[in-house]
Amino acid sequence: MKNFLIKGGRLVDPAQGIDGKFDIAMADGKVSWIGAGEPPKNDYTVIDATNLTVTPGFIDLHTHLRQPGFEEKETISTGTAAAARGGFTTICSMPNTNPAVDNRATVDYVKCVASREAVVRVLPIGCISKGRRGETLAELGEMAGAGVIGFSDDGSPVPGARLMKQAMEYAAGLNLPIIDHCEEPSLAEGGQINEGIVATRLGLAGIPNAAEETMIARDIALAKLTGARLHLCHISSKGSIDLIRAAKTGGLKLTAEVTPHHLTLTEERCLGYDTNAKVNPPLRTYADIEALIGALLDGTIDAIATDHAPHTENDKCCEFALAPFGISGLETAFGSLMKLVHSGKMPLPLIVEKLTAGPARVLGNGFETAGSLKVGNPADLVISDPAAEWIVETAKFASKGKNSPLAGEKLKGKVIVTIYNGNIVHEEDIR
Amino acid sequence: MLNETTAAPKTNAWNHRHLLDVDDFTPEEFEIVFSTADAMSEILSRPIKKVPALRGQTVVNLFYENSTRTRASFEIAAKNLSADVLNVTSTASSITKGESLIDTLKTLEALGANIIVMRHNFSGAPYLAAKHSKASIINAGDGWHAHPTQALLDLYTIRKHKGSLAGLKATIVGDVRHSRVAHSNIWGMTKLGMEVTLCGPPTLLPYGLDNPGANFPKVRVENQVEKAVANADVVMALRLQRERQQSGLLPSVREYVERYQITSERLKKAAKDVLVMHPGPVNEDIELATESAYGEKSVINEQVSNGVAIRMAILYLLSGRQGEL
Numbered sequence A: 001m002k003n004f005l006i007k008g009g010r011l012v013d014p015a016q017g018i019d020g021k022f023d024i025a026m027a028d029g030k031v032s033w034i035g036a037g038e039p040p041k042n043d044y045t046v047i048d049a050t051n052l053t054v055t056p057g058f059i060d061l062h063t064h065l066r067q068p069g070f071e072e073k074e075t076i077s078t079g080t081a082a083a084a085r086g087g088f089t090t091i092c093s094m095p096n097t098n099p100a101v102d103n104r105a106t107v108d109y110v111k112c113v114a115s116r117e118a119v120v121r122v123l124p125i126g127c128i129s130k131g132r133r134g135e136t137l138a139e140l141g142e143m144a145g146a147g148v149i150g151f152s153d154d155g156s157p158v159p160g161a162r163l164m165k166q167a168m169e170y171a172a173g174l175n176l177p178i179i180d181h182c183e184e185p186s187l188a189e190g191g192q193i194n195e196g197i198v199a200t201r202l203g204l205a206g207i208p209n210a211a212e213e214t215m216i217a218r219d220i221a222l223a224k225l226t227g228a229r230l231h232l233c234h235i236s237s238k239g240s241i242d243l244i245r246a247a248k249t250g251g252l253k254l255t256a257e258v259t260p261h262h263l264t265l266t267e268e269r270c271l272g273y274d275t276n277a278k279v280n281p282p283l284r285t286y287a288d289i290e291a292l293i294g295a296l297l298d299g300t301i302d303a304i305a306t307d308h309a310p311h312t313e314n315d316k317c318c319e320f321a322l323a324p325f326g327i328s329g330l331e332t333a334f335g336s337l338m339k340l341v342h343s344g345k346m347p348l349p350l351i352v353e354k355l356t357a358g359p360a361r362v363l364g365n366g367f368e369t370a371g372s373l374k375v376g377n378p379a380d381l382v383i384s385d386p387a388a389e390w391i392v393e394t395a396k397f398a399s400k401g402k403n404s405p406l407a408g409e410k411l412k413g414k415v416i417v418t419i420y421n422g423n424i425v426h427e428e429d430i431r
Numbered sequence B: 001m002l003n004e005t006t007a008a009p010k011t012n013a014w015n016h017r018h019l020l021d022v023d024d025f026t027p028e029e030f031e032i033v034f035s036t037a038d039a040m041s042e043i044l045s046r047p048i049k050k051v052p053a054l055r056g057q058t059v060v061n062l063f064y065e066n067s068t069r070t071r072a073s074f075e076i077a078a079k080n081l082s083a084d085v086l087n088v089t090s091t092a093s094s095i096t097k098g099e100s101l102i103d104t105l106k107t108l109e110a111l112g113a114n115i116i117v118m119r120h121n122f123s124g125a126p127y128l129a130a131k132h133s134k135a136s137i138i139n140a141g142d143g144w145h146a147h148p149t150q151a152l153l154d155l156y157t158i159r160k161h162k163g164s165l166a167g168l169k170a171t172i173v174g175d176v177r178h179s180r181v182a183h184s185n186i187w188g189m190t191k192l193g194m195e196v197t198l199c200g201p202p203t204l205l206p207y208g209l210d211n212p213g214a215n216f217p218k219v220r221v222e223n224q225v226e227k228a229v230a231n232a233d234v235v236m237a238l239r240l241q242r243e244r245q246q247s248g249l250l251p252s253v254r255e256y257v258e259r260y261q262i263t264s265e266r267l268k269k270a271a272k273d274v275l276v277m278h279p280g281p282v283n284e285d286i287e288l289a290t291e292s293a294y295g296e297k298s299v300i301n302e303q304v305s306n307g308v309a310i311r312m313a314i315l316y317l318l319s320g321r322q323g324e325l
Ligand SMILES: [Zn+2]
Pocket: A154, A155, A156, A181, A233, A234, A280, A281
């Protein structure tokens, strides 16, 4: 482990209210100094960050690592390498693996593989129901003891309201959030893309906004009833924003996330039957994007999460109806979010906040340190170049999932160096 | 090469390698197809309906979904042009069994397929095929998406009766949401200057037509069938699938008949010389009253024979042989 002195960059750490030209020193894997003059004496490796942005390492609340069971799509090793390339130093792994992470032994397995092979921090999420079947509660208490940060049947909703109520009651007692994939199954059944003009044009069955909104309304009502912490995944529609905003005004323990692709791409990406743009919830309309951006600006949405969902090329190279949902998102997250900065829709510090302090607050329970560069915190840090232009070459992804609708597209904004626990875990060659 | 007495249309403005839909057609391209079909109609009027235009070429009918009518129409068209024809039927279940569409296409290519006529139950499958195939792909109907040769034969039939299509009013009645025929017709009709009114139960009408945008041509939606057919020059009824009732989109077929069937009474509101059309096969006395299906205004049988001419025209245009004329 080296000691680093990062000089001359724009330091943005929303948790501390810092946005300015500061140098930062890291020693023994921890942040040791922030300032403008001489750092405390030490043997530093100096990194020149002139014209670059220095921020806390990003936290992804929603990553699919696919191990165990779908190692051809991704492993903990390749998934965390992709995270490092994307600037993420903490990722929360979704439990829809095979077997599903619905008991202590599987949580232990994920943590064990991660401790050996992961290059960034992996925080497992446990299932809500056994086998994600939506029938009976998984062993939530045991998994809490094994260190999960919350519970989710992501990939699917919990269809029965009664089971969801029981899960919330139980999770509230463990002080862990229920992390919900909101989708009313009967409304979404058979749907391939957003219900609307593009679905009509392509002759594909649609998934209406209301599939998401009716489930959010149900879960808000249940959270009110049970006092549980509720975190809503990958919000995609304007109507959902209205519901969340109203519920938050009512003082509920409610948080929500949005993905980079729902913030930057519309349903029209599916024209030509590009299965790489097939994602659940589906890409929606420009009006929805505007509402999502508004919700980040006013705090209705707490975090940006990738919903990184890697699939093999074979999985996606087929008829649109047969292709699985999902976008490999870790490595393009920052670059695509910078579109919002360059177009003047969102300031850079707010984007950083939604990738660092925001998700850290959602995690709570002592994980807040992951979202800030306070002196004494773990040295998880990202150096990025907001002006660097690059072409998305999926062949170069560290992720096994090359499924990106951005393939071949030029992005402006790139992660240059990622430091996790005081070690460089990613460094761009073209520096 | 067709025959010295047949005036061959100018085809140098034709540059489609595949026929996937008509949404990217220019009015000139429609006209190329129509005038080529005129030449084919002339061939079809001869005692020996066979020319050597596609001799040595192989046309494969790759049908993942049953359709005796469309398959037969393509087969006759290809044989009239002296092509070798291979019929391959498959089912959607063979896809899930691991034989992918792309694998099948590679096999057909190895067997020497020049043109693959493809019917598929999944929307967009012909686009996938076109991306991965050296042969020309003709979309013979994909999911709920498009059925370009049906639209072309419908438009050709209207053109034969009315001369020009510009300014005509068409009304399409029925299950527009799930109708690939309707979708391709909406593109073709509006491109050629027709006004299109859609009518049917709200649960069977397409989404998003109220949205502005260049995604789909502007069309009018009218809930009441009497108003929808008023002054129409063309009334096209669509086939009603029985499963629409089972999936909760319709209360009952009886109610559909009462509210949306094209009857001679309702046709009185249309233009005097209205054409009654249907992509077939007709569910008699459901979408069309028998007297309108076979009445003097019906051109349903003409649609079928024009289908052969249109498909001959498309095969001919895609064969790359027109340069030899
Ligand atoms: Zn999800």
